[in-house]
Amino acid sequence: MSRYALLLAPSANRVYADQASKMSQAELAAFGAVLSAGLDDIATAQIGGVEYLTFTSELTEPDIAHLANMSSAYALFERVDDLLRPLATTPLARYDSDLITIPKYAGKTNEQFTKLVLNLTLLASASAGRMLDGGLTVLDPLCGRGTTLNQALMYGYDGIGVEIDGKDVEAYKLFLQTWLKRKRLKHTAELVPVRRQGRRAARRLEVTLAPSKDDHKAGAVQKVTVLNADTTQLDGLIRGNVADVLVADLPYGVAHGSYDDEGGISRRPLDLLERAVPQWLPLLRPGGAIGLSWNTKVAKRELAEDILLAAGLELVEHLPLEHRVDQGIDRDVLVARKTR
Numbered sequence: 073m074s075r076y077a078l079l080l081a082p083s084a085n086r087v088y089a090d091q092a093s094k095m096s097q098a099e100l101a102a103f104g105a106v107l108s109a110g111l112d113d114i115a116t117a118q119i120g121g122v123e124y125l126t127f128t129s130e131l132t133e134p135d136i137a138h139l140a141n142m143s144s145a146y147a148l149f150e151r152v153d154d155l156l157r158p159l160a161t162t163p164l165a166r167y168d169s170d171l172i173t174i175p176k177y178a179g180k181t182n183e184q185f186t187k188l189v190l191n192l193t194l195l196a197s198a199s200a201g202r203m204l205d206g207g208l209t210v211l212d213p214l215c216g217r218g219t220t221l222n223q224a225l226m227y228g229y230d231g232i233g234v235e236i237d238g239k240d241v242e243a244y245k246l247f248l249q250t251w252l253k254r255k256r257l258k259h260t261a262e263l264v265p266v267r268r269q270g271r272r273a274a275r276r277l278e279v280t281l282a283p284s285k286d287d288h289k290a291g292a293v294q295k296v297t298v299l300n301a302d303t304t305q306l307d308g309l310i311r312g313n314v315a316d317v318l319v320a321d322l323p324y325g326v327a328h329g330s331y332d333d334e335g336g337i338s339r340r341p342l343d344l345l346e347r348a349v350p351q352w353l354p355l356l357r358p359g360g361a362i363g364l365s366w367n368t369k370v371a372k373r374e375l376a377e378d379i380l381l382a383a384g385l386e387l388v389e390h391l392p393l394e395h396r397v398d399q400g401i402d403r404d405v406l407v408a409r410k411t412r
Contacts (some may be wrong), residue, residue, distance in 0.1 A: 142204035198359025211315035
């Protein structure tokens with residue numbers, strides 16, 4: 073077995089950077105499911121005074137192509153005696169990275185963490201083997217201003233979002249349209265009313281991105297749809313079996329809340345989850361997976377697990393991912409698979 077060393081990318085978020093090594097070990101282990109020879113001996117090591125993530129395997133070119141998409145991957149090396157031999161990596165990046173990095177707003181989830189949760193969810197799904205092929209659909213039923221949707225676009229996937237705050241939907245439309253125009257990418261974008269039983273029930277943002285002539289996947293049109301609606305009341309608004317994976321960052325119960333049945337603000341994310349899961353599951357294809365993050369200081373992990381188990385989902389085991397965000401938030405990740 074050959075030995076490898078992965079140099080982790082720096083993070084603009086100092087607190088997240090301090091915990092990146094632990095997070096990356098869990099993510100790397102999950103990638104083992106799609107590698108030809110699997111992974112062994114995952115650990116950290118100081119090499120030349122710099123911390124690396126180390127492991128043993130026999131990586132093929134497709135394996136390296138997969139690992140290039142780790143959320144914190146910066147450079148990959150094969151260890152040859154006391155030397156590091158660099159391996160060329162080509163991460164999925166259909167667009168310029170500023171699609172991800174430009175948006176700045178209160179409550180935005182760290183971009184590296186968003187990518188990590190999407191990766192873990194995709195790798196747990198029946199679509200894991202298609203990660204590099206494009207053509208998948210990512211659903212974020214609590215999409216805010218579109219961080220997860222933008223990461224889906226970067227991967228060459230389609231995105232579907234649901235967001236109850238109309239201002240967030242309008243802000244995402246403005247950002248994406250402005251960005252696409254500045255990049256001179258052909259597109260259409262419309263924000264239209266949606267009617268249900270003869271009444272206006274929601275608004276729908278529809279963005280279609282035409283591939284450029286230089287696109288290595290020419291002919292692959294991408295679509296982003298964002299529904300301005302209550303994620304607990306989606307019946308009749310989105311067709312079923314539309315998403316390969318579902319990724320959501322639940323309200324943290326500190327700076328973020330969710331609407332309860334009476335229209336007030338609830339700080340209890342599990343209340344939202346219990347009401348929303350029956351609406352989400354019909355949208356997910358068989359073999360699809362759900363990836364959730366939330367604040368463990370306001371919602372215990374075992375209670376979140378109970379909600380998913382009661383809905384008939386199968387929990388996916390992975391290395392611990394609980395980590396500190398700030399004084400009021402300890403965040404964790406839970407992944408489950410739809411088996412039927």
